[in-house]
Amino acid sequence: MAATRAFYRTTTNQLLNPVPDAIGFIHKRIPLQSSSFSPHLAFRWQWGKRSYSSSGSKISMSLKAGIVGLPNVGKSTLFNAVVENGKAQAANFPFCTIEPNVGIVAVPDPRLNVLSKLCKSQRSVPASIEFVDIAGLVKGASQGEGLGNKFLSHIREVDSILQVVRCFDDNDIVHVSGKIDPRSDIDVINLELVFSDLDQIEKRLDKLKKSKAKDSQSKVKEDAEKSALEKILKDLTDGKPARTTALTDYEKESIHHLCLLTMKPVIYVANVAESELAEPSKNSYVRDVMDLAKEMQSGIVTISAQVESELTELPHDERIEYLKSLGVDESGLGNLIRATYSLLGLRTYFTSGEKETRAWTILSGMTAPQAAGVIHSDFEKGFIRAETVAYKDFVTAGSLASAREKGLLKSEGKEYIVNEGDVMLFRFNV
Ligand SMILES: Nc1nc2c(ncn2[C@@H]2O[C@H](COP(=O)(O)OP(=O)(O)OP(=O)(O)O)[C@@H](O)[C@H]2O)c(=O)[nH]1
Ligand SMILES: [Mg+2]
Numbered sequence: 001m002a003a004t005r006a007f008y009r010t011t012t013n014q015l016l017n018p019v020p021d022a023i024g025f026i027h028k029r030i031p032l033q034s035s036s037f038s039p040h041l042a043f044r045w046q047w048g049k050r051s052y053s054s055s056g057s058k059i060s061m062s063l064k065a066g067i068v069g070l071p072n073v074g075k076s077t078l079f080n081a082v083v084e085n086g087k088a089q090a091a092n093f094p095f096c097t098i099e100p101n102v103g104i105v106a107v108p109d110p111r112l113n114v115l116s117k118l119c120k121s122q123r124s125v126p127a128s129i130e131f132v133d134i135a136g137l138v139k140g141a142s143q144g145e146g147l148g149n150k151f152l153s154h155i156r157e158v159d160s161i162l163q164v165v166r167c168f169d170d171n172d173i174v175h176v177s178g179k180i181d182p183r184s185d186i187d188v189i190n191l192e193l194v195f196s197d198l199d200q201i202e203k204r205l206d207k208l209k210k211s212k213a214k215d216s217q218s219k220v221k222e223d224a225e226k227s228a229l230e231k232i233l234k235d236l237t238d239g240k241p242a243r244t245t246a247l248t249d250y251e252k253e254s255i256h257h258l259c260l261l262t263m264k265p266v267i268y269v270a271n272v273a274e275s276e277l278a279e280p281s282k283n284s285y286v287r288d289v290m291d292l293a294k295e296m297q298s299g300i301v302t303i304s305a306q307v308e309s310e311l312t313e314l315p316h317d318e319r320i321e322y323l324k325s326l327g328v329d330e331s332g333l334g335n336l337i338r339a340t341y342s343l344l345g346l347r348t349y350f351t352s353g354e355k356e357t358r359a360w361t362i363l364s365g366m367t368a369p370q371a372a373g374v375i376h377s378d379f380e381k382g383f384i385r386a387e388t389v390a391y392k393d394f395v396t397a398g399s400l401a402s403a404r405e406k407g408l409l410k411s412e413g414k415e416y417i418v419n420e421g422d423v424m425l426f427r428f429n430v
Pocket of ligand 1: 069070071072073074075077089090093094095096136137168170173272273274304305306
C-alpha cells in the first residue's frame with residue numbers, strides 16, 4: 001500500500017510509478033544515464049505473443065486492465081480504491097465517466113519483503129500493472145447508443161477486461177435497467193462486445209476478399225487471417241466469444257492487429273454490499289455471476305467497491321479494525337490485482353541486493369536474455385549468463401553466498417526459460 005501511495009501524478013488522468021534510479025544485484029554495472037530509467041523508457045508488451053519490445057520514444061505502459069460494465073455500477077469507485085490516490089469522479093448518475101482514467105498499481109507480493117529483509121535492501125520495488133476506468137456501456141453501444149463506439153475503442157486498447165457487475169441492493173443508486181439482474185447485465189455488455197467484433201470482422205473480411213497479396217508470404221498470412229476470422233465469425237454468431245474459438249498459433253498471430261474485444265480475457269468483479277462481504281456466496285446475484293463465469297471459463301472476484309473506497313480514507317491501523325467489523329481479514333484489492341496479473345499471463349522474477357529488492361514483470365516463457373532486457377535493453381544485447389536461484393531455495397539458504405555454497409545457485413545460458421519467482425543475477429558485457 002505504501003508503495004502504491006508513492007506513485008505520483010504526472011499528466012491529467014495518468015499516475016506513474018516512481019522512477020527507479022539503480023538496480024541492485026547486478027554484477028557489472030553499466031553507467032546509467034538518468035534518462036535510461038526515465039518514464040520515457042517504457043516497455044511495450046505484445047499480448048498473445050511471447051515477445052516484447054521497449055521504446056525510448058514515448059510513454060507506452062500497455063499492460064492494461066480495463067474496468068468495464070454498465071453505467072453506475074461502481075467502476076470509478078473501484079478504480080479510485082485500486083489506485084488508492086486515484087481521482088476519478090464517482091457519482092450516482094449514469095455516464096459520470098467519459099474520458100478514461102488511468103492509474104498504475106503495485107502488485108502485492110509478500111516474497112518481496114522476505115527477500116528485502118534477507119538482503120538488507122534499502123528499498124523494495126514491486127511489480128506494477130495499469131488499470132483503466134472506462135465509461136459505462138449500454139445496450140446498442142456498438143450502434144452508437146449511450147456514449148457509443150468511441151468507448152468501445154478504449155476497451156480495444158486494454159489487454160484484459162475486469163467487468164464490474166452490480167450485486168448490491170440499494171434503492172438510492174440508479175440502475176440503468178431499473179432492476180438488479182447480473183445475468184442480464186453481463187449479457188448486455190458481452191453482446192455489445194460481440195456486435196462490435198462482428199462489425200469489425202465483416203469489414204476486415206470484405207477487405208481481405210478484395211485484396212491481392214503481393215507475394216506468396218503475404219498470401220499465406222492473409223489466408224491464415226481469413227481462416228481465423230471465418231471461424232470466429234461462426235462462434236460469434238452463436239454468441240460465443242472469440243477467445244473460445246480453436247485457432248492455431250499462426251492464426252492467432254494473424255488477427256492480433258485487430259485487437260478483438262471478445263478475444264481479451266475477462267474477470268467478473270461482483271460488487272457486493274458491505275453486509276455480504278463475509279459470505280458473498282450466500283448472495284444469489286453472486287451465485288449467478290459465479291455460474292456464468294464458470295460457463296465462460298472466466299475468473300470471478302468478489303469485492304465491495306464502497307468498502308474498498310472507504311478503506312482508503314482510513315489510517316492503516318484502523319483499516320484492519322474496520323475489515324474485522326465486517327467479518328473479513330483483508331481487503332479484496334490484493335486478490336483482484338493478483339488475479340489480473342495472473343490472467344495476463346505474467347510472471348515475476350526478482351533482483352535483490354543491498355541497494356534494492358525488486359520484482360520484474362515478464363511474460364511466461366521468456367528466456368533469461370529477454371528477462372534481462374526488461375531491466376535494460378543493453379542487458380539483453382550483452383547477455384552472457386544468468387545466475388539464478390529459486391525463491392524458496394534462496395530463503396532456505398538465507399543468503400546468496402550460502403545458496404552458492406550449497407550449489408543452489410545455477411549458472412544458466414541464453415536458452416534458459418525463467419521460472420516464476422527466480423532470483424536472478426545477470427552477467428553481461430556492453
Ligand atoms: N451501496 C453501494 N453503492 C455503491 C457501491 N459502489 C459504488 N456505489 C455508488 O454507485 C454510484 C456510482 O458509482 P461510480 O463508481 O461512479 O459508477 P461507474 O460505474 O463508474 O459509473 P459511470 O462512470 O457513470 O459508468 C456512486 O454513488 C457510488 O457511491 C457499492 O458497493 N455499494
Ligand atoms: Mg465511472
